[in-house]
Every structure is written in C-alpha cells, then in structure tokens.
Amino acid sequence: MTDFFDEMHNPDGSFRTAYSEIGQWIGEEDVARLRAKQREAEEVFRLTGITFNVYGQADAEERLIPFDIIPRVISSSEWQKLSRGIEQRVRAINAFLHDIYHRQEIVRAGRLPAEMVIGNEAFLPQMLGVSPPGRVYTHIVGIDLVRTGPDEFYVLEDNARTPSGVSYMLENRETMLKMFPELFSKTRVQRVSDYPTNLRRSLAACAPSATSGDPTVAVLTPGIYNSAYYEHAFLADQMGVELVEGHDLRVRDGRVCMRTTQGYKAIDVLYRRVDDEYLDPLNFNPDSALGVPGIMDVYRAGGITIANAPGTGIADDKAIYSFMPDIVEFYTGEKAILQNVPTWRCSEPEALAYVLDNLHELVVKEVHGSGGYGMLIGPAASKRELAAFRAKLKAKPGNYIAQPTLSLSTVPIFARSGLAPRHVDLRPFVLVSPEGINITPGGLTRVALKKGSLVVNSSQGGGTKDTWVLED
Amino acid sequence: MLGKTAGGLFWMARYLERAENTARLLETGQRMALTRSNGADEEWGPVLQTAGVLQGYQSKYDEVTKDNAIDWLLRDTENPSSIRSVIKQARDNARLVRTALTYEVWSAVNGAWMRLEDQLKRRVGERDLPNVLELVRERTTLVRGAILGSMMRNDIYDFLRLGTFIERADNVGRILDVKYFVLLPTAFSVGSSLDNVQWEIILRSIGAGGGYRMTRGQKSGASDIADFLILDERMPRSLSFCSRKLVENLGYLAKDYGTEMPSAALATALYQKFDGREISEIFEQGLHEYIQDVLTELGKISAQIEIDYRFNE
Numbered sequence: 001m002t003d004f005f006d007e008m009h010n011p012d013g014s015f016r017t018a019y020s021e022i023g024q025w026i027g028e029e030d031v032a033r034l035r036a037k038q039r040e041a042e043e044v045f046r047l048t049g050i051t052f053n054v055y056g057q058a059d060a061e062e063r064l065i066p067f068d069i070i071p072r073v074i075s076s077s078e079w080q081k082l083s084r085g086i087e088q089r090v091r092a093i094n095a096f097l098h099d100i101y102h103r104q105e106i107v108r109a110g111r112l113p114a115e116m117v118i119g120n121e122a123f124l125p126q127m128l129g130v131s132p133p134g135r136v137y138t139h140i141v142g143i144d145l146v147r148t149g150p151d152e153f154y155v156l157e158d159n160a161r162t163p164s165g166v167s168y169m170l171e172n173r174e175t176m177l178k179m180f181p182e183l184f185s186k187t188r189v190q191r192v193s194d195y196p197t198n199l200r201r202s203l204a205a206c207a208p209s210a211t212s213g214d215p216t217v218a219v220l221t222p223g224i225y226n227s228a229y230y231e232h233a234f235l236a237d238q239m240g241v242e243l244v245e246g247h248d249l250r251v252r253d254g255r256v257c258m259r260t261t262q263g264y265k266a267i268d269v270l271y272r273r274v275d276d277e278y279l280d281p282l283n284f285n286p287d288s289a290l291g292v293p294g295i296m297d298v299y300r301a302g303g304i305t306i307a308n309a310p311g312t313g314i315a316d317d318k319a320i321y322s323f324m325p326d327i328v329e330f331y332t333g334e335k336a337i338l339q340n341v342p343t344w345r346c347s348e349p350e351a352l353a354y355v356l357d358n359l360h361e362l363v364v365k366e367v368h369g370s371g372g373y374g375m376l377i378g379p380a381a382s383k384r385e386l387a388a389f390r391a392k393l394k395a396k397p398g399n400y401i402a403q404p405t406l407s408l409s410t411v412p413i414f415a416r417s418g419l420a421p422r423h424v425d426l427r428p429f430v431l432v433s434p435e436g437i438n439i440t441p442g443g444l445t446r447v448a449l450k451k452g453s454l455v456v457n458s459s460q461g462g463g464t465k466d467t468w469v470l471e472d
Numbered sequence: 473m474l475g476k477t478a479g480g481l482f483w484m485a486r487y488l489e490r491a492e493n494t495a496r497l498l499e500t501g502q503r504m505a506l507t508r509s510n511g512a513d514e515e516w517g518p519v520l521q522t523a524g525v526l527q528g529y530q531s532k533y534d535e536v537t538k539d540n541a542i543d544w545l546l547r548d549t550e551n552p553s554s555i556r557s558v559i560k561q562a563r564d565n566a567r568l569v570r571t572a573l574t575y576e577v578w579s580a581v582n583g584a585w586m587r588l589e590d591q592l593k594r595r596v597g598e599r600d601l602p603n604v605l606e607l608v609r610e611r612t613t614l615v616r617g618a619i620l621g622s623m624m625r626n627d628i629y630d631f632l633r634l635g636t637f638i639e640r641a642d643n644v645g646r647i648l649d650v651k652y653f654v655l656l657p658t659a660f661s662v663g664s665s666l667d668n669v670q671w672e673i674i675l676r677s678i679g680a681g682g683g684y685r686m687t688r689g690q691k692s693g694a695s696d697i698a699d700f701l702i703l704d705e706r707m708p709r710s711l712s713f714c715s716r717k718l719v720e721n722l723g724y725l726a727k728d729y730g731t732e733m734p735s736a737a738l739a740t741a742l743y744q745k746f747d748g749r750e751i752s753e754i755f756e757q758g759l760h761e762y763i764q765d766v767l768t769e770l771g772k773i774s775a776q777i778e779i780d781y782r783f784n785e
Contacts, residue, residue, distance in 0.1 A: 046586065047579045047582060047583055047586070048575075048579065048582075049567065049570075049578070049579075049582050224564060224567045224568055229567070233567070233570040233571055234570075236571045237570060237571040242473075242474055242477075242571070243570075243571050244474065245476070247476075247785060248474055248475070248476050258474060259474060259475045259476070259782050259785070260473055260474055260475060260782070261473050261474070261475050261478045261627065261729070261781040261782055262729050262731075263782075
C-alpha cells in the first residue's frame with residue numbers, strides 16, 4: 001500500500017501529527033473491547049433506524065451503511081485551506097447558475113460552449129429569467145473531495161441538487177460521543193451538531209421577501225420507501241419542521257399549502273428532497289405522484305422558496321464539471337483554490353481517441369450518472385469489460401467523461417485482522433443564504449471497505465467514518 | 473400537525489393495540505385447547521371469528537386446525553391482522569410519523585418490529601408459542617411505557633390515545649359479540665360448569681381475570697361479568713372506560729384547536745350508552761343488539777375522526 005498516501009501514518013510507520021492522540025488510544029485499547037464497541041455501534045444504528053433501501057432489490061430489505069469506529073482526522077490548518085476553496089467554489093456555482101438562467105455572459109464570453117447549456121438535460125428552460133429569493137440557487141451543497149497527498153486535494157464532483165449523507169455525519173459523531181467519550185476529552189474536535197440549527201436558519205433567511213414573521217419551513221420527501229427517508233425524517237425532526245409528501249400539499253390562493261389537522265397552512269420555504277422532474281406534474285413529468293401540481297407557477301411568482309432551486313443540476317453535471325476551473329475564475333476573478341481532476345470529455349474526438357487508447361488506466365463515468373452506477377474503473381476491469389465499455393463509448397461518446405485513476409488516500413479501518421488501510425473520500429456540507437456561506441467542519445467520510453477498492457458509494461459496499469476537524 | 477401525521481399516529485396506536493389483543497386471543501385459544509380432553513380444533517373457529525379474520529382464513533384453508541389457525545393469527549403475511557402484519561404496519565406508521573415521536577417511542581416500536589420480525593420469520597412451534605406471545609406483550613408494554621413517560625401531552629398524544637381506545641373497545645365489543653349467548657341468563661345454563669369455563673375464557677381474552685376477582689370476588693354470574701366488561705369504569709378495557717377516554721381526548725383536541733368537531737358529539741352519544749346505565753336495562757334491551765349497536769357507533773366515530781382531522785385528502 002506504499003503507493004498511496006496514508007492519512008494516519010508517515011512512511012516510517014509513525015503517526016502523523018493530527019493522529020497522535022488517536023494512535024495512542026488505539027495502541028492502548030483492548031482489541032476485544034473495540035470489537036464489542038463496533039458491534040454495539042451497529043446495534044445503535046439499527047435501533048435508531050439509520051438504514052437505507054437498496055433500489056432494484058425485490059424484497060427492498062433495509063440495510064445498514066457500515067460504520068467504522070476509527071475516526072478520520074483533519075488538522076485545523078488543512079481544513080482552513082479546504083474551506084476557503086470550498087467557499088470560493090460554491091460562490092462561483094451560485095453566480096454561474098444565476099448567469100446561466102439570465103444573460104449567459106459566460107457563453108457570450110466564449111468561455112463555455114452554448115451547447116453545453118442548451119443541449120444539457122439538466123438545463124431547465126422553465127428557470128430562465130427566474131430569480132430565486134436572495135439569489136440563492138444551491139442552499140445546500142455537498143462537495144466531494146479526494147486526497148492524494150499531504151497537500152493535494154481534488155474536487156471529484158459537486159453535488160448541487162439534493163446532496164445526501166449529512167445525517168450520517170451527525171449520527172456518526174453522536175455514536176462516537178456515546179461510545180468513546182474519553183476520546184473527546186483528550187482531543188478537541190470542532191462541533192458538527194449545530195448543522196440542523198444552521199440549516200433551519202439558513203433556509204429561513206431565504207424565505208420569499210413577502211414572508212412576514214417566522215417563515216414556515218417544511219421538508220419534502222418522496223416517502224418512507226425512498227432510500228434516504230431516514231435522513232429526511234431526521235432533518236425535519238432536528239429542525240422542528242413538518243416532513244411532507246406531495247399528497248400533503250396543494251396549491252391554494254397562489255400559495256403552496258400543507259394539509260394539517262386544522263386545515264391548509266401555507267409554506268414559505270420547502271427543502272425538497274425530490275428531483276426536479278418529479279416536482280410538478282403540471283410543469284415537468286406528468287406521471288409524478290411525488291410532487292405538487294402547480295408549485296412551479298407559485299415559485300415563479302415568488303410565493304415559495306424551493307431549496308435547492310430547480311435547475312441547479314446543470315452545475316453538477318459531469319460535463320460541466322470539466323469547465324469548473326474556468327467557471328470559478330470567470331465569476332470570482334481568482335484562480336480556483338481547489339483543483340479539478342483532469343477530465344477528458346469524450347464528446348470531443350481527440351479526447352475520445354485518447355480515452356479509447358488508454359481505457360485500462362482511466363476511470364470512465366456517465367455524464368448524468370450518480371451513485372457509482374454505470375462507471376468503469378479501467379485498472380480493475382477485465383478485458384471483456386473493457387471491450388464492452390469501448391463499444392458503449394463509441395456508440396454514445398457524449399454520454400461519458402474520463403479521468404485518470406487517482407491514488408486516493410487511505411485511512412485505516414478496524415478490520416477483522418486489525419487496522420487495515422482503505423481508500424476514502426470526503427463530502428463536506430455547505431449552507432448558502434444571503435447571510436453567508438456556512439461550512440460544517442468535516443463532513444461525511446466515505447470509505448471503500450473492500451481491500452484495494454476505490455468505490456466508496458454505499459450502494460457499492462462503502463462505509464462511513466466519523467470525521468474530525470481538530471481545533472487550533 | 474399534518475393530517476397525515478395524525479392518521480399515522482392513530483393507526484400506529486391501533487395496530488399496537490391489535491397486536492396485543494391478538495396475542496391475548498391466541499393465549500386464550502391455546503389454553504382452551506390444552507384444557508380440553510380431546511384437544512379439539514373446533515375451539516379455534518370462534519377465536520378466528522373474534523379476531524375478525526375467519527373469512528380470510530377460510531379463503532386459504534378448507535378446515536380449521538389448531539396449527540393453521542395459530543399460524544394465520546400469528547405470522548401469516550396474507551392476513552393483514554396477523555401479529556406479524558400489524559407490528560410491521562405499526563412500525564411503518566411510526567416511520568411515517570417519526571418527527572412526531574420521541575426517540576424513546578420510535579426506538580421502542582422499531583425494536584419491537586426488529587425482535588418480532590426475527591422471531592416470526594419462521595413457523596413457531598407449539599413449544600415456543602408462549603415465549604413469542606410473551607415477547608409481544610413485553611414489547612408492546614415497552615412502547616406504552618415510552619409513550620406515557622416521554623411524550624408531550626398535546627394533540628400528538630391525543631391521536632395516539634384515540635387509536636388505542638377505538639381499537640380496544642372494538643376488540644372487547646367483538647369478544648362480547650361472539651360470546652354474548654354465554655352471558656345471557658337462561659334457566660338452563662346458569663351455574664353449570666360449562667358456563668364457568670366460558671366465562672373464564674371471556675375474562676382471559678380481555679385480560680380481565682385479576683381485576684374481576686379483585687372487585688367481584690368469587691361471584692361469577694353472567695350479569696356480573698357483563699357489568700364488569702361493559703360498565704365498570706375502573707376496568708381499563710371496559711367499553712365504558714374506552715368510550716369515556718374517546719370523549720376526553722376528543723375534548724382535549726377541541727380545546728387545543730378551539731373547535732369542537734362532529735366526532736366529539738358522536739363519542740358523547742356513545743358514552744351515554746354506558747354512563748349511569750344498569751346492566752339489567754341492557755339485558756332487557758337485548759345484549760346482542762346492544763353490542764352490535766356499540767360496534768357500529770365505534771366504526772362511525774373512527775371514520776368521523778379521519779374526516780374531522782383530515783387524515784386523508
């Protein structure tokens with residue numbers, strides 16, 4: 001594993017500074033006790049109901065995302081740099097979205113090809129000329145980062161639609177606090193528990209300007225069979241707001257209202273965890289039972305805030321991703337602090353030729369894919385898989401991008417055989433409102449539990465870890 | 473509160489109460505079979521009927537046997553009222569209304585489902601039946617304790633209570649409906665040993681044996697038992713007690729929301745069938761008709777609550 005940067009250990013086997021307390025703790029702990037604690041953690045997660053449903057499985061059995069008890073640690077100075085880069089990127093994304101749905105200066109300036117916008121499935125013409133309250137498009141963002149060296153971080157992708165996973169960030173910390181209180185008295189870790197309060201405040205600050213008094217906020221979920229239902233309920237509960245489904249809502253007198261035991265009540269801010277196309281059967285997918293007929297009309301008239309705004313998907317589209325360094329520079333006037341992974345757009349003939357020649361070394365992703373589905377990891381693929389993918393690429397090159405296979409950093413997990421390094425990524429969560437940008441220190445660390453695997457998605461055998469950002 | 477949430481709370485409570493009632497019926501059925509010299513299967517017909525699942529059973533099986541009846545009541549997922557089905561439904565409703573529940577209540581319901589689903593995945597042999605039924609009792613009791621100890625006394629609590637007492641009254645009503653003939657004072661059967669067995673069964677099915685002996689001693693006349701189960705307000709499963717709770721909780725809601733809804737008037741009318749009445753009057757009126765009438769009213773109240781508080785669109 002010496003090819004990879006290990007976040008816990010120096011090459012000589014000693015602990016890196018940020019991990020010195022953790023290292024000492026693990027050294028002194030009884031392995032049997034840690035094992036018992038690991039089981040205990042699982043029991044807590046099950047009882048709390050922190051489970052997810054796997055799509056496409058007949059019995060729709062609820063599964064647990066495996067939790068690893070060894071925390072991932074980030075030093076205060078590392079975090080400061082990261083958060084500057086994240087803030088810059090998120091500001092640029094919001095400016096980009098406003099521009100794309102208004103004057104499209106970036107296209108006029110020749111920095112982004114027009115077809116990247118107009119021909120993009122994630123582009124919503126219904127949003128043209130619409131200015132969301134406070135000009136905020138992405139109220140909640142998750143930026144996926146990977147690390148390849150002590151000072152090398154890359155943005156792997158931006159999640160500007162409805163990023164999930166924040167409940168795991170919070171529950172992982174709660175679980176660690178419950179099981180290893182002694183660790184937190186030795187090491188000063190920055191808090192994450194303010195997130196729900198900050199989320200509510202941030203959403204309320206984005207209420208339509210006509211709102212009087214304390215804005216009524218609600219969370220819109222597709223329902224109890226959605227894979228992220230636990231998170232939707234958790235966030236509504238923690239914010240102290242209603243958790244609604246499409247059939248609880250209807251448009252009345254120009255407002256979106258929820259059916260309460262005492263009649264219909266207007267909602268000011270809707271944190272929706274339903275995709276754009278299901279949001280409004282009158283304006284988008286007519287078969288959707290998850291949305292609210294007419295909500296887009298209310299939205300365009302300024303009667304409700306939808307978070308995130310419809311049409312934000314164009315900012316996290318994988319083809320647009322490759323333009324992000326330009327986008328950041330165009331809107332902030334600064335060089336991007338966070339690096340992009342070099343990306344070949346297979347729609348371009350030269351890039352396609354390169355990708356086809358070097359497929360065995362590259363990671364190829366679908367432009368609109370997510371969750372680790374439909375992607376190829378060249379170095380791990382068989383000859384047959386490579387050939388099959390080559391055919392797909394030739395058939396629809398515009399559907400794919402390719403990137404070099406990054407040497408993702410590792411953090412040890414507590415495996416059956418003891419500590420064992422596994423690849424990780426990091427999804428920090430960002431809140432945007434007219435009051436400012438708030439980044440929770442840390443985020444969700446996802447870890448590929450299978451030895452050597454680079455895929456961290458929970459649907460593909462990934463687990464999670466508590467993520468610590470140390471105090472100064 | 474969302475209308476849907478009120479509905480979820482109401483049904484969560486109903487399903488939990490039903491699980492407990494069905495467990496009690498199973499216990500009684502099992503005991504009857506054991507105390508019979510011939511271990512007769514025919515005792516299970518009335519049990520299925522009392523649980524309101526006989527029709528469903530007959531669509532699957534041609535004859536009533538002990539093993540099939542137990543399986544149908546306990547764990548058949550084709551039976552929407554089997555213990556396994558209602559625990560799952562209680563848990564689904566709890567998930568739906570997760571934001572209205574305390575962690576204590578949610579984890580008690582979720583824990584009940586986890587443990588029972590684990591136990592009921594496989595067929596339960598006669599030897600293990602008592603333990604499984606005990607587990608149902610234990611887990612539902614834990615949920616009740618969590619509700620009593622951790623929930624705010626507001627509209628959320630009221631909807632839980634309404635569900636509980638509608639279901640309980642319905643259950644007691646159905647037991648009395650199936651067995652009403654045993655309670656009728658006829659010159660022929662009074663004091664015979666058959667009667668004692670039947671009365672014992674009724675008291676057990678309702679979980680009222682201890683309370684009965686405590687308050688009525690060794691008297692076991694039909695009218696005493698009927699009086700106890702229908703009119704005694706100290707008895708938390710009597711029809712009178714349940715209907716008074718409906719009046720109270722609908723009253724709290726009216727006060728909380730500032731409006732009295734039609735369901736409150738229906739509940740008050742139901743309570744008047746018990747309040748200040750004598751059991752002899754009820755016998756004169758006709759016990760069977762009386763019970764039928766109560767069951768019909770309960771159905772109406774339940775439907776009216778759904779409308780009044782906008783459970784559905």
